[in-house]
Amino acid sequence: MNLVLLVAASIIDAGLAVLLIAISGFIFGDGPEAMSGAMSGAIPWSIGFVGSIAAPVPGFLLRRAGKAGVGVAVAFMPPVVTLAFLMI
Secondary structure, three states, X not given: OHHHHHHHHHHHHHHHHXXXXXXXXXXXXXXXXXXXOOHHXXXXXXXXXXXXXXXXXXXXXXXXXXXXXXXXXXHOHHHHHHHHHHHO
16 A cells, blocks of 8 residues: 555656656746746746656665655655745
Protein backbone atom coordinates (compact mmCIF):
# COMPACT_ATOMS: atom_id res chain seq x y z
CA MET A 1 0.00 0.00 0.00
CA ASN A 2 2.84 2.40 0.80
CA LEU A 3 4.39 1.81 -2.60
CA VAL A 4 1.10 2.78 -4.25
CA LEU A 5 0.98 5.97 -2.18
CA LEU A 6 4.59 6.79 -3.06
CA VAL A 7 3.91 6.33 -6.76
CA ALA A 8 0.77 8.48 -6.46
CA ALA A 9 2.79 11.16 -4.64
CA SER A 10 5.42 11.04 -7.41
CA ILE A 11 2.76 11.55 -10.07
CA ILE A 12 1.18 14.42 -8.11
CA ASP A 13 4.60 16.03 -7.57
CA ALA A 14 5.39 15.75 -11.29
CA GLY A 15 2.03 17.31 -12.10
CA LEU A 16 2.76 20.15 -9.70
CA ALA A 17 6.12 20.74 -11.37
CA VAL A 18 4.45 20.82 -14.80
CA LEU A 19 1.87 23.28 -13.48
CA LEU A 20 4.59 25.52 -12.05
CA ILE A 21 6.39 25.55 -15.39
CA ALA A 22 3.20 26.13 -17.36
CA ILE A 23 2.02 29.17 -15.42
CA SER A 24 5.35 30.73 -14.45
CA GLY A 25 5.39 33.02 -17.46
CA PHE A 26 1.96 34.37 -16.66
CA ILE A 27 3.00 35.11 -13.09
CA PHE A 28 6.45 36.60 -13.67
CA GLY A 29 6.20 38.12 -17.12
CA ASP A 30 4.11 38.95 -20.14
CA GLY A 31 3.85 35.47 -21.60
CA PRO A 32 4.73 31.82 -21.24
CA GLU A 33 8.43 32.40 -21.89
CA ALA A 34 9.01 35.59 -19.89
CA MET A 35 10.62 35.01 -16.47
CA SER A 36 11.35 38.62 -15.57
CA GLY A 37 9.83 38.77 -12.11
CA ALA A 38 11.34 40.08 -8.93
CA MET A 39 13.73 37.85 -7.02
CA SER A 40 11.42 37.89 -4.00
CA GLY A 41 8.90 35.92 -6.04
CA ALA A 42 11.23 33.91 -8.24
CA ILE A 43 13.20 32.34 -5.40
CA PRO A 44 10.24 30.70 -3.59
CA TRP A 45 8.82 29.67 -6.96
CA SER A 46 12.11 27.98 -7.86
CA ILE A 47 12.38 26.31 -4.45
CA GLY A 48 8.85 24.96 -4.90
CA PHE A 49 9.74 23.59 -8.32
CA VAL A 50 12.92 21.89 -7.11
CA GLY A 51 11.10 20.59 -4.04
CA SER A 52 8.32 19.07 -6.11
CA ILE A 53 10.87 17.28 -8.29
CA ALA A 54 13.09 16.13 -5.42
CA ALA A 55 10.51 15.13 -2.78
CA PRO A 56 9.80 11.58 -4.03
CA VAL A 57 13.48 10.60 -3.87
CA PRO A 58 13.79 10.68 -0.05
CA GLY A 59 10.35 9.10 0.11
CA PHE A 60 11.54 6.03 -1.74
CA LEU A 61 14.82 5.98 0.21
CA LEU A 62 12.93 6.08 3.52
CA ARG A 63 10.69 3.27 2.29
CA ARG A 64 13.77 1.18 1.58
CA ALA A 65 15.08 1.95 5.08
CA GLY A 66 11.87 0.62 6.63
CA LYS A 67 10.19 3.95 7.36
CA ALA A 68 7.53 3.86 4.68
CA GLY A 69 5.05 6.06 6.53
CA VAL A 70 7.56 8.87 6.92
CA GLY A 71 8.55 8.44 3.28
CA VAL A 72 4.96 8.86 2.13
CA ALA A 73 4.64 11.98 4.29
CA VAL A 74 7.81 13.45 2.79
CA ALA A 75 6.69 12.67 -0.76
CA PHE A 76 3.31 14.35 -0.20
CA MET A 77 4.88 17.47 1.34
CA PRO A 78 5.00 19.69 -1.82
CA PRO A 79 1.27 19.45 -2.64
CA VAL A 80 0.36 19.92 1.03
CA VAL A 81 2.58 22.99 1.37
CA THR A 82 1.23 24.34 -1.91
CA LEU A 83 -2.35 23.98 -0.72
CA ALA A 84 -1.44 25.67 2.56
CA PHE A 85 0.06 28.64 0.70
CA LEU A 86 -3.00 28.88 -1.52
CA MET A 87 -5.23 29.14 1.53
CA ILE A 88 -3.32 32.12 2.94
